[in-house]
Amino acid sequence: MNDERTIPEMMTNRIKRYGGKILFQHKVGWSWKQITWLDFEKTIKDIASFLLGLGFAPGTAAIIVSGSRTESLFAEFGIYLLGGITIPIDDNDDLEKIIKIARDSKSRFMFVAKESTLKELSNKIHEVPSLHKIVTFTDTGIGEDERVIPFKGLLKFGSMKRKMLEDELARKAEGVLPDSTAAVFYNFDSDLKKERKEITHKDLIKALKGASEKLLSITEEDQAFSHLSYVSPYERFVNYLGIYMGNRISIAETRDNFFDDILEVKPTVIYETQKGIENLCSKALSNPGRVSISQKLRNAIGGRAKHILIDSLPRREIINLLSSSDISLTEVPELAGL
Structure with a gap:
């Protein structure tokens, strides 16, 4: 795959490699449709x-x-x-x-x-x-x-x-x-x-390759989840990174659906922005209950999340909260800087 130079070449290689495996899941009514x-x-x-x-x-x-x-x-x-x-x-x-x-x-x-x-x-x-x-x-x-x-x-x-x-x-x-x-x-x-x-x-393939090389702990078996607005190159291309790495990807159709859908998807990887992760943490911590702050956060994002990819790092207290919840936070400047 190192000789890929364009998006069509990347797609040809991934389709040959993964074939009938699931690539996308998206919600149709009350159920999730799987797309290979x-x-x-x-x-x-x-x-x-x-x-x-x-x-x-x-x-x-x-x-x-x-x-x-x-x-x-x-x-x-x-x-x-x-x-x-x-x-x-x-x-x-x-x-x-x-x-x-x-x-x-x-x-x-x-x-x-x-x-x-x-x-x-x-x-x-x-x-x-x-x-x-x-x-x-x-x-x-x-x-x-x-x-x-x-x-x-x-x-x-x-x-x-x-x-x-x-x-x-x-x-x-x-x-x-x-x-x-x-x-x-x-x-x-x-x-x-x-x-x-x-x-x-060439710019895009180089960025995807560079980002993937520092995310070796994310495997083909990981389930990614997001809803982003496409305002920036990072928001636009981070789902491409999931495709490049052969992940399964679920996308909430709207931001309002995000917090309900994530409980059903139970992702291991979440694509977010700095602003989005701060809002997500704020909403999670506002939930009632006597469990720890870390457990509240884990429960709010499906209970299985291990990695959050982000365009730029949030406030220190957010970083500390995620760390205490055993969730790694990785900045992806390769895409954010395009």
């Missing part, structure tokens, strides 16, 4: 096939307005297979910022998680003439605009095309170069002046 590596391969190829049929070419930009959820990860890796560029946007960002990014990047495709965002976009879509198709992760509020398609519909049409496009998909993936841009991040100051940062496949 082979399921993941099929899904991202379905997405790539749909996009390819609409003229998606290497270097094409696609915006993803979503927090971390399985659909957004599927979309990103489908885009990478074609040599496309993903542009993450927090799904709580205002419409003006989304429109500015879409115009500046000349994005042809947009993936949207929230129905409210889709409704706002419907009145402003004319301001982004390059936009060809909007894919929504929700089945409601779609309306009659032909440019909008639900994610389930994309998968259906992509699946119909995939068998005819297998060879072309392989050629596209092999054509992705280490110096090809994988992702672009936009930041705005108070005057909405933009800063644009590009991350190549």
Whole structure:
């Protein structure tokens, strides 16, 4: 695996290695749906096939307005297979910022998680003439605009095309170069002046490899869990680290679901941010009961957690609390610094 240079090469190697093993778990209603590596391969190829049929070419930009959820990860890796560029946007960002990014990047495709965002976009879509198709992760509020398609519909049409496009998909993936841009991040100051940062496949693979080399105590049998907003490179790519390392990954669909879902998942590894871990500890300690502070924390995060990965270290008292709870806290500057 040391010769991997791009995300498509990484995925090819992991799928060959893990095949029918479970990669993702996500909640559907009251139960958890399991997704194997082979399921993941099929899904991202379905997405790539749909996009390819609409003229998606290497270097094409696609915006993803979503927090971390399985659909957004599927979309990103489908885009990478074609040599496309993903542009993450927090799904709580205002419409003006989304429109500015879409115009500046000349994005042809947009993936949207929230129905409210889709409704706002419907009145402003004319301001982004390059936009060809909007894919929504929700089945409601779609309306009659032909440019909008639900994610389930994309998968259906992509699946119909995939068998005819297998060879072309392989050629596209092999054509992705280490110096090809994988992702672009936009930041705005108070005057909405933009800063644009590009991350190549080489940058990303190097960061994932570097981070994984200091996490040797985390194995393929570990169960990771998170819900992150995609504001920063760390939040965006830490789930990629789980994929790189062959972990099983569960993602809460919303932050409100996080504290209920974690009790069901009982993860051994948690992906968090500095702010998130401080909020998590505060909520855990507010729970009533006569057990020790350390036990309260362990109970609140499922009882099995051994590792928490984080973008930057929290306050000293939080570090001490986690240490007394036998939970290791590891900063991941390789991703945070991208």
